[in-house]
Amino acid sequence: MNKLLVLQSDFGLVDGAVAAMIGVAHEVDMNLKIYSLTHDITPYNIWEASYRLFQSVKFWPKGTVFVSVVDPGVGSSRKSVVAKTKDGHFVVTPDNGTLTHIKKYIGIEVVREIDEKNHRRKESELSHTFHGRDIFSYTGARLASEKISFEEVGGELPVDKIVELEVGKVTRTESSIKGNIDILDVRFGSLWTNITREDFLKIGFEYGDRVEVVIKNGSTLVYNNRITFGKSFADVYVSEQIIYVNSLLRMAVAINQGNFAKAYSIGTGIHWTIEFKKTS
Incomplete structure (x- = not known):
């Protein structure tokens, strides 16, 4: 010890x-x-x-x-x-x-x-x-x-x-990947997902791509837009949205110098799903 x-x-x-x-x-x-x-x-x-x-x-x-x-x-x-x-x-x-x-x-x-x-x-x-x-x-x-x-x-x-909680599953198609919003980067309102960087990149996403993002609470559509996949917040303008790899090598979504969760009333847990889709 x-x-x-x-x-x-x-x-x-x-x-x-x-x-x-x-x-x-x-x-x-x-x-x-x-x-x-x-x-x-x-x-x-x-x-x-x-x-x-x-x-x-x-x-x-x-x-x-x-x-x-x-x-x-x-x-x-x-x-x-x-x-x-x-x-x-x-x-x-x-x-x-x-x-x-x-x-x-x-x-x-x-x-x-x-x-x-x-x-x-x-x-x-x-x-x-x-x-x-x-x-x-x-x-x-x-x-x-x-x-x-x-x-x-x-x-x-x-x-x-030992007692275990239900953990969301990640599902993948040729052009999309879907998982859960596990938790927030609390002070900044960024969404941390259970989708790993490795699985995300298998879809073929590259830095600079515009990626369609679909967020649902159960069956209710809460958010649908296209967001830039970047290395860091500096890759987008202030107040612009970004997809990035967080410190645990999982995919996250944020607003540069803003609060994504508050802006769109996003929650966390097994019923909150997020899907990243390739755009033509």
């Missing part, structure tokens, strides 16, 4: 919840290096928590421990787990779908269920609604500081039995 602990939650920073998690981690080991991935996950949005882990985990050193707490089922029968990725990172989280993108796109080697009788903050047994502080941050800190080994966390669970 490298004493790196990275926290993610939907708690926000308007009260003391995140500070309590950090405090508990430092109670375990004052020498831990504690960072935040984000605490602005949309409340209860497990999909978003899963995606943000995928967006970030692989860029941290091997052995880093992540604690992700978006837990609408806190206090229920859902399991508390630690997953070891194939790249050697650890994710401490509820087993509620938060590991979906890590499993699909990075790979999970082993999952262990946290033995909550032995791995929870002292004298926290009467509290049933703040496992982020009492179990997840505490266990994550003990793992990151090597107070416990991964094997001591608890019994092993079958990786193929």
Whole structure:
């Protein structure tokens, strides 16, 4: 372990919840290096928590421990787990779908269920609604500081039995490719899709092409226009739309110095589809 602990939650920073998690981690080991991935996950949005882990985990050193707490089922029968990725990172989280993108796109080697009788903050047994502080941050800190080994966390669970969210499919024809709008580049309103650069280019698109873009919410047409495929925002004028390859090598759509999602009231998720079509 490298004493790196990275926290993610939907708690926000308007009260003391995140500070309590950090405090508990430092109670375990004052020498831990504690960072935040984000605490602005949309409340209860497990999909978003899963995606943000995928967006970030692989860029941290091997052995880093992540604690992700978006837990609408806190206090229920859902399991508390630690997953070891194939790249050697650890994710401490509820087993509620938060590991979906890590499993699909990075790979999970082993999952262990946290033995909550032995791995929870002292004298926290009467509290049933703040496992982020009492179990997840505490266990994550003990793992990151090597107070416990991964094997001591608890019994092993079958990786193929963990809870997974539905992930959209990508379909391709000779002249088009269709996928989903997975998430937003939040501050800038860019649309991030599940279509990889590799699959997009198989259609024959080249930089500078004008590509037809069709966006639907279910069966409802929301947007249909032609957009330039460019390398960067500088390839189009300010306020002009662009298709580009994002930092995860997936296709994205944006307005240069604007907010595409707000401009066209675009959402995310399994019901939001986007199709790129070649034009004659």
